[in-house]
Amino acid sequence: MQSFICLIAFPTLLNMMKIVNLDTYPINDNKSTRYQSIIQSSISQLDSQGFVKLHNFLQTKIVDELISSMLQLEQRGIGFYSNNSHNIFLEDDTNDSSSSTSSQSMNPHHIQLKSSKLILNAHDLAAHTELNDLFTSQSFVNFISSILKTKLYPSSDPYGKYYGNIFNLGDKLDWHCDQSELAFH
Numbered sequence: 192m193q194s195f196i197c198l199i200a201f202p203t204l205l206n207m208m209k210i211v212n213l214d215t216y217p218i219n220d221n222k223s224t225r226y227q228s229i230i231q232s233s234i235s236q237l238d239s240q241g242f243v244k245l246h247n248f249l250q251t252k253i254v255d256e257l258i259s260s261m262l263q264l265e266q267r268g269i270g271f272y273s274n275n276s277h278n279i280f281l282e283d284d285t286n287d288s289s290s291s292t293s294s295q296s297m298n299p300h301h302i303q304l305k306s307s308k309l310i311l312n313a314h315d316l317a318a319h320t321e322l323n324d325l326f327t328s329q330s331f332v333n334f335i336s337s338i339l340k341t342k343l344y345p346s347s348d349p350y351g352k353y354y355g356n357i358f359n360l361g362d363k364l365d366w367h368c369d370q371s372e373l374a375f376h
Contacts, residue, residue, distance in 0.1 A: 210250060210253050210325050215248075216248055216334075233338040234338055237339075257355070260319060262357070264311055270309045271310045274305075277304055278301065279366055280368055281367050282300070306365045307361070307362045308358050309358075310354055312351060312354045313349060315355075316354075323352075
C-alpha cells in the first residue's frame, strides 16, 4: 500500500469548491463563526499535539485523482528518489563514531536516522492545476497563516513551491527538525 504527503492555492470560488470541502472548512469566509472556530481549534491542536489534522479537508475526488496521477508518474520513472542518512537536525555526523563515548552516542548530533521516499516536484505535478491554484490562493495561505500565527507567502519557485512524496514499502520520513521558517509541510 502506498501513501503520500502533499501540501497542496485557488483563484476562484468554483475552483476552491472542486478542491476544498468548503461546507466543513469555509476558508473563503474568514469572517464566519465557523471559520474562526476552526482556526481556534487548529491553534489549540497545534499547541497541544504539534500538528493539525483537518479531516476531509480536500475533496475526495481531487485526492483520488492526485494519487492516481502520482502513481502513474512513478510508473513512468518521473521523480527523484531520496535515500538519506542524517541526524535529527538533517545534518551528516562529521565525528568519527569509532571514538565515541557513551554520552557522545546519545547526543542527537550523533544518532543516525534514515529517510527515503520518491519526490515529485511542482513541475512534475504541473498537470494538476488544482495544486497550483490551492497553493497560490490567498484564502488558503491566509487560512494556514492564521493557524500558524505568522504571515506566509506563496512560493514562486516552479519546482519547489509544492511537492508530493511517495512512500513505498520500507520507505519512511524519520524524525527531524525543520530549520527553516520559510516552508511548511
